[in-house]
Amino acid sequence: MSKKERYEMNKLTKRLRHAVGDAINDYNMIEEGDKIMVCLSGGKDSYGMLDILMSLQRVAPVKFELLAVNLDQKQPGFPEDVLPAYLKSVGVPYRIIEQDTYSIVKRVVPEGKTTCSLCSRLRRGILYRVASEEGCTKIALGHHRDDILATFFLNFFYGAKLKGMPPKLVSDNGEHMVIRPLAYVREKDLIRYAKLKQFPIIPCNLCGSQPNLQRQVVGDMLRDWDKKHPGRIETMFSALSNVIPSHLNDHNLFNFKDLKSDGILPEGGDMLFDEEEIAPTNELSRLFAPQKLELGE
Template sequence: MAVLDTPKLSTNQNKLIKKLRRNVGKAIFDYNMIEEGDVVMAAISGGKDSFAMLDILIALQKSAPINFKVIAVNLDQKQPGFPEHILPEYFESLDIPYYIVDKDTYSVVKAKIDEGKTTCGLCSRLRRGTLYSFAESIGATKIALGHHMDDMVETMFLNMFFGSKMKSMPPKLLSDDKRNIVIRPLAYCRESDLIKFSNFKEFPIIPCNLCGSQENLQRQNVKAMLTDWDAQTPGRVEAIFKSMKNVSLSQLADTNLFDFQNLKIDRSTEKEEYEFEKEHVSSSNIDESLYINVTNI
């Protein structure tokens, strides 16, 4: 298989490649995303993120201590004007195993969504169902998607603000029917790095606006909010993402995940000293004789 690295890279470009590969490798290790003998179906949309994911997975495939296969799969949704030749030519030029799957979800979306309304939600669900089914048909054991850290943080806020749920895109997901596992190898990668990577790699980007739909306005607003936060306090997005990995259920409010109703005190064990517990009462109107062991509290 052809090597994907562009020759004569600058020092900064080499550093960026190493950083992205290191982050992808760590995400794969932390979540056991890829195992010995896996067949990884890399879903390639034609956007910068999926191109970057494919490039990095193939590079890691050569140096990984385990054996796994990577198969690129593009779902051609029959959008008018979609340049059907670009992806096959790209895959062929690099000798990447691939499938182009034809599925006219475009007509379904246009028939069900009123003109002027965003089609992204339904389009995504139809695409996911097709990819799940195709993964089984080719014996793929993992489905790799190109969502990155920014996507995951944005999705958490979208669900909080507009769905009243605290959830996001997990780095690794077992489908509801338990027939497929989805992985997101770019979970530790920032979008800004992927943009730089895509620019010097010169991937043949296919825009995602051929159907006439604009990106969800709510997501645009959340992205702008996070961009502003990150500009004011660099590292803010990384900090939010780390919080998603460090959840304290007892400090939230979900009664389905933590049993708040049956919390009970237990003073039968030896008492540990609290910090700053040696207080001094200077005034009170309480008759302490009315309380049992009040002096021991």
């Protein structure tokens, strides 16, 4: 590695560790004595997540264990030796589960239809089972900031929901805690990190080869915005943590029915001047002040 590459690596590593550390602290993702199942697919995101968690494990104020887990779904041509060799080389405990979900998906899903939904459900059920078998208290998934935003827009455009991908949640069966340590990490940083670290990437031929995936379309849209409008992605991601229920339409989330104009401003209620946007001036104040009508004789 050249001197320039080492400099870039050190700078990028610090940024990634800082982002992951912030997410862990903000959402209390890791606690004393946790045993974390790190789901490893062979892609850049999960490699990066494992690598960063291993580095944080050495300096963290709390003690926790890591168990790298890969589900070998028996896709044709899958290089079975790559992940075991890598995991041995970095010295992390691991487990490889062999389960032929590939044949199930190909048999059940009609030709030309996307396989992601069924594949994800099957994979999730197996990983939950293994987490219980191994006594893992947390399940770490490698979704990054761009994945979270893409999920929000997928639900917005196609699902009619304001719903994203939370950094921490309870699993579908209510028995496991799922965490996403890469929640604050940019995908382009993970791409650079994987290249500099030379992770042995294994492509997913099952889902990656599907044309016209909605997630791919949304991902392309976000990348285009990021290129044409620097800073827009950061602003949108920040919005996911700055929700004002009183300014949306969900009457189950905010009590619109009992809302009264009683002189008491409800939490999140409208303000004449938003301090972050407009500084009030005497002229503007006069414009919106109650007017006294002068009646002619």
